[in-house]
Amino acid sequence: MAIYDKTSIISENRRSDKDTGSADVQVAILTTRINLLTDHLKKSSKDHSSRRGLITMVSKRRKLLDYISRTDKPRYESLIKKLNIRK
Numbered sequence: 001m002a003i004y005d006k007t008s009i010i011s012e013n014r015r016s017d018k019d020t021g022s023a024d025v026q027v028a029i030l031t032t033r034i035n036l037l038t039d040h041l042k043k044s045s046k047d048h049s050s051r052r053g054l055i056t057m058v059s060k061r062r063k064l065l066d067y068i069s070r071t072d073k074p075r076y077e078s079l080i081k082k083l084n085i086r087k
Contacts, residue, residue, distance in 0.1 A: 013028040024079055027068070
């Protein structure tokens, strides 16, 4: 699996200077990991343990996005557009 730069993802998606774990940042990190794992599974279709991890990550991202949608709708829409997640 390819390596991604977590610090750059955090710096692009944080809400304040010291923010490292807000829902926005977590969704961005999960999105990157989901994209990398999806590419891996296109090559290795029989890797069922990685597929299970992918499903877990997708459901966690969905829950975080539902939370953001409930609390702040404009923030949710901008995050969806920024990360290019279809809904």
